[in-house]
Amino acid sequence: MKKAIYVTTMLLLTLALFAGCGSSSANEENKNETEASQVNRITVGFSQLGAESDWRNTNTESMQNAFTKEAGYNLIYKNGQQKQANQITAVRTFIQQDVDYIVLAPATETGWDTVLSEAKEANIPVILVDRRVDTADKSLYSCWVGSDFELEAKKLTAWIKNYTIKRGIAPGELHIVNIQGTMGSTAQIGRTRGLANAARENHWEIISETSGDFTEAKGREVMAALLKRFDNINVVYCENDNMAIGAIDAIESAGGHVGGDIMNGDIMVVSFDGVNKESLEYCKEGKISCIAECNPLHGPRVKALIEALESGNTPEKFNYVDEKIYSSIEDVISVVVDGEKYEVEKPE
Structure with a gap:
């Protein structure tokens, strides 16, 4: 009886060991796949000026819906709370994080030359959305999309x-x-x-x-x-x-x-x-x-601009939407x- 119990116990331990090895292997494989997918994703830093209106909230949702993990993106979103200083800090944080693209909806038009020059030196393309920036050096941003x-x-x-x-x-x-x-x-x-x-x-x-x-x-x-x-x-x-x-x-x-x-x-x-x-x-x-x-609804439009840049194409500098x-x-x-x-x- 004891021998039968011993054999049964050893059999169960052996099965558990193999199951554990299989689980470990599967976990490691899943981990590798996750890491690979993260490496292949495009990281986008989005500095939104705030949430002052229904228009702004809808614009933010459009961006978040476009740049999902399922679509191959990592989106880092920062709400500027209507303060340009917050947005400048956000852009500098994106540069430190070495994102692939910076998307900026600027609170006001002036005062962006320095931080955009920093992004340019870091070779990070900047796409302006909705509002523009007033700068003599148009090379500080790749393109703009928004309304006339x-x-x-x-x-x-x-x-x-x-x-x-x-x-x-x-x-x-x-x-x-x-x-x-x-x-x-x-x-x-x-x-x-x-x-x-x-x-x-x-x-x-x-x-x-x-x-x-x-x-x-x-x-x-x-x-x-x-x-x-x-x-x-x-x-x-x-x-x-x-x-x-x-x-x-x-x-x-x-x-x-x-x-x-x-x-x-x-x-x-x-x-x-x-x-x-x-x-x-x-x-x-x-x-x-x-x-x-x-x-x-600029999310899909910005995504199309990024895809064009990823393909080595040069999109139009100014991209207007029909209204x-x-x-x-x-x-x-x-x-x-x-x-x-x-x-x-x-x-x-």
């Missing part, structure tokens, strides 16, 4: 002009306030310039320009203050949807009415982006009269800007 912010403004102001003509509203009847985005950012510069040029050409009155920092809370605060200063505001030009939502809240809280009938007391609100569900619903209802789209214009008001069905016709679509 001044074109967005031209489309929106063309809509305003066509609308006023259709309604028989004289140019001098427009009293516009511009709630601007983060000062010095590419979006703010382009959208402010577009309005300023249209106002000069069409003899519109811009009675105030003030920054709302691209946030809903600041847009609400700024609009409330403007309503106390001026009693003749009838057009609010918001440089993004979040500020427009805040502005509408302030107008309605003060007893005002938003809409397109400005000759009968409405305050017309127009904005940019078209990614916020609430703003699109407001556009359907007519609370926001018109939205110039700003497409945030739409939305309105539920049927007075204007299309606008023409710089000889190009853009259909005005109803928000879905």
